[in-house]
Amino acid sequence: MNEKLIEIISKTIADTISERNSLKIPVGVSARHVHLTKEHLDILFGKDYILKKKKELMGGQFAAEECVTIIGFKLNAIEKVRVLGPLRDKTQVEISKTDAISLGLNPPIRESGDIKGSSPITIVGPRGAISLKEGCIIAKRHIHMSPEDSKRFNVKDDDIISVKINGQRGGILENVQIRVDEKYTLEMHIDTDEANCMGLKSGDFVEIVRDNRS
Amino acid sequence: MNEKLIEIISKTIADTISERNSLKIPVGVSARHVHLTKEHLDILFGKDYILKKKKELMGGQFAAEECVTIIGFKLNAIEKVRVLGPLRDKTQVEISKTDAISLGLNPPIRESGDIKGSSPITIVGPRGAISLKEGCIIAKRHIHMSPEDSKRFNVKDDDIISVKINGQRGGILENVQIRVDEKYTLEMHIDTDEANCMGLKSGDFVEIVRDNRS
Numbered sequence: 001m002n003e004k005l006i007e008i009i010s011k012t013i014a015d016t017i018s019e020r021n022s023l024k025i026p027v028g029v030s031a032r033h034v035h036l037t038k039e040h041l042d043i044l045f046g047k048d049y050i051l052k053k054k055k056e057l058m059g060g061q062f063a064a065e066e067c068v069t070i071i072g073f074k075l076n077a078i079e080k081v082r083v084l085g086p087l088r089d090k091t092q093v094e095i096s097k098t099d100a101i102s103l104g105l106n107p108p109i110r111e112s113g114d115i116k117g118s119s120p121i122t123i124v125g126p127r128g129a130i131s132l133k134e135g136c137i138i139a140k141r142h143i144h145m146s147p148e149d150s151k152r153f154n155v156k157d158d159d160i161i162s163v164k165i166n167g168q169r170g171g172i173l174e175n176v177q178i179r180v181d182e183k184y185t186l187e188m189h190i191d192t193d194e195a196n197c198m199g200l201k202s203g204d205f206v207e208i209v210r211d212n213r214s
Numbered sequence: 215m216n217e218k219l220i221e222i223i224s225k226t227i228a229d230t231i232s233e234r235n236s237l238k239i240p241v242g243v244s245a246r247h248v249h250l251t252k253e254h255l256d257i258l259f260g261k262d263y264i265l266k267k268k269k270e271l272m273g274g275q276f277a278a279e280e281c282v283t284i285i286g287f288k289l290n291a292i293e294k295v296r297v298l299g300p301l302r303d304k305t306q307v308e309i310s311k312t313d314a315i316s317l318g319l320n321p322p323i324r325e326s327g328d329i330k331g332s333s334p335i336t337i338v339g340p341r342g343a344i345s346l347k348e349g350c351i352i353a354k355r356h357i358h359m360s361p362e363d364s365k366r367f368n369v370k371d372d373d374i375i376s377v378k379i380n381g382q383r384g385g386i387l388e389n390v391q392i393r394v395d396e397k398y399t400l401e402m403h404i405d406t407d408e409a410n411c412m413g414l415k416s417g418d419f420v421e422i423v424r425d426n427r428s
Contacts, residue, residue: 197411
């Protein structure tokens, strides 16, 4: 009886260690969203408006209660696009390719913050609207991790790797960017097209399979 | 001068042969669409209505001029969903996972025609509406080819293979079904989620990379 118990406990501990040491990465699916500057928040929601925190996200970011409507070249609207806080020094709209086609836009696939020459887009809030000359991108798929995790995975900031997805819609996503920072927790960020193509949802796991580091 | 000409001609011929013998497969992106029975066409468009051919598709199928509106559990609508002809013996609605989420449905990923136990959906036409208990699926990605092509690719009907996609959003799609028939021309059919995830559009090329035949 005692031997059986020891066996079970040993197995549980072994499984836990193995899980912790595995190269599995949890997925976070990013729906379309908007980052705003103070100036643009004032125009869309009113002077000195303060965003209400709805849900904490990684690295001090949060999903706000507030949503906006976005409009592209076809003049049709996508409604209820979530605003993310805190405020940034550049306003940025992140949409999927599916959204882009529906809006008549052709945004580049970019890392967050890199909006030079990206697509124009109009953002409408309850108090006003702004028409940006640039600012709309499709987010480049990426993995956030801590410096500790980067050692464990044997990758470094800005590395480009590939990721394996299991399941009925499984496969491999190449050109995944590694982003290492003290304030990051381990998570692969993909958009809704990537999630739906590969049969993934937030909380599912993927694995690094190949390392294309230069 | 003659030597130069011979060189150019030889190279052109060699390139043509190499292209013809390559294992490249053109992509066709399927947008959401509906196949109807005679009975359902009558309800939606009127007694003995005849679909108008808009565009010929592979294997005797065609895109019709006619569109319908589809409605799921959330009671929101997706408009302008293309009807495909000719009529079938089962009504079937093919949507993307992105569409499914927006409609509040969870359809299975299935081969066309295999609708047993699939999602319920409502279809609305200019003369009436039908509420199906089953019939809504997400199409399983597949490659149509002739028996001749199947020899060239060394695959057979119903094989499951993997496909390599190049480019900024490149990667590998696994679980791709081979469908061989005399009336098929070579084409890989994917839905809009798969196209947008992998940066593909109709007419782009992919390659078979691995063969999981049992």
